[in-house]
Amino acid sequence: MLSTVSYGALYYAQPLLAVATEQAFGWSRTHTGLAFTLALVVTAVLAPGVGRTLDRHGGRVLLTAGAVLGAAAFMVLAVSSGYVMFVAGWLLAGLAMSLTFYEAVFAVLAHQLSGPARRRASLTITLVAGLASTVFVPLTTVLLQSFGRQATLLGLSALLLIIGALVWKVLPDSFRASSVSSPFVPDWRLPWLTMAFTLARIVTVGVGLQLVPLLLGSGYLPLEAAGLAALMGLAALPGRMLFMPLMARWSALPLTGALIAQLSFATFLFHLAEFKLVAVLAAALFGMASGALTLARTEVLLSFYGPQVFGSVNGRMARSVNGAQALTPLGVGLLFTVTAAYTASLNLMVALGMAAVLLLASAGPMNSLGRPASGDFPRHR
Known part of the structure; x- marks a missing residue:
């Protein structure tokens, strides 16, 4: 529930909240987009420290x-009346993301x-x-239309407080600290991974x-383009x-390589988006691979490094x-400009x-158990 509510409120609701904020204050998409990008940057910068503390x-x-x-x-965003306070609210949201998202x-x-559990x-x-x-x-959408921006923000704030109370109640209050008393020192593999x-x-x-602008440019109706985008998202679940x-039959590293290769193949197929069946196939393959990669990263890192220093x-x-996630929108936007x-970007x-x-x-290489073939693990000192 924590991840679901956090992703839903702090990430997926942002475009809708941005539009409501722009209408309320007369700001541009640049103003709201910059604040959200800064929040994602905060999440990235804090990630190593959060992992070590965990x-x-x-x-x-x-x-x-x-x-x-x-x-x-969200409380800060609800009462903000100027841009500086608005940015401060999203910077605080970035800190929250670093503590509640998948990592x-x-x-x-x-x-x-451990293991199957x-x-x-x-x-x-x-x-x-x-x-x-x-x-x-x-x-x-319903909250904004029915109650307005401030009430929606306060409602999402209350929901996060409830989830926080549940997390405090459910998670154990004792923790056996890692036996590794000194900082993790990366091995030569980590930069490649x-x-x-x-x-x-x-x-x-x-x-x-x-995806959607590409499909619209290929002659798709808006409803068709939205449907394929939804298919790509839904395909993550069966993926x-x-x-x-598949993990029971194939070790983590080669399976992950196959998933990323599938991403590339599906991306290549979008060059043929004028053929609707090809576009459907591409969206399904891409979504399945993207969804599975969420789990694959954890399995690869645990295979190489074990649970004690996973964070x-x-x-x-x-x-x-x-x-990269925070900066990619800017990069692909500049490339299209x-x-x-979209040909160069797809390539x-x-x-x-x-x-x-x-x-x-x-x-x-890794052995059949998914461990490094040499049996060596990174040293901690």
């Missing part, structure tokens, strides 16, 4: 604090559970959180942002469900991945996906 102290206090900070952010939640799961819990969380946009976009997942995130965000049985490792990776077409996304596959391969 490894040392567990998640009860931090995850609860994340929900409370999200509630406080933090998966670190807690890695500490609390952890995988089942991860799958359940991602399946439910995958419905965040389905629930919160219409919910936020980080770059691979960063490029994969650029592909998922870049294609997702451009995640299929990932778990630290994932936090280091999240800085790059989340930073220069080229006035770039295909190339980045294939580069990510090669980077994963450079991280080294």
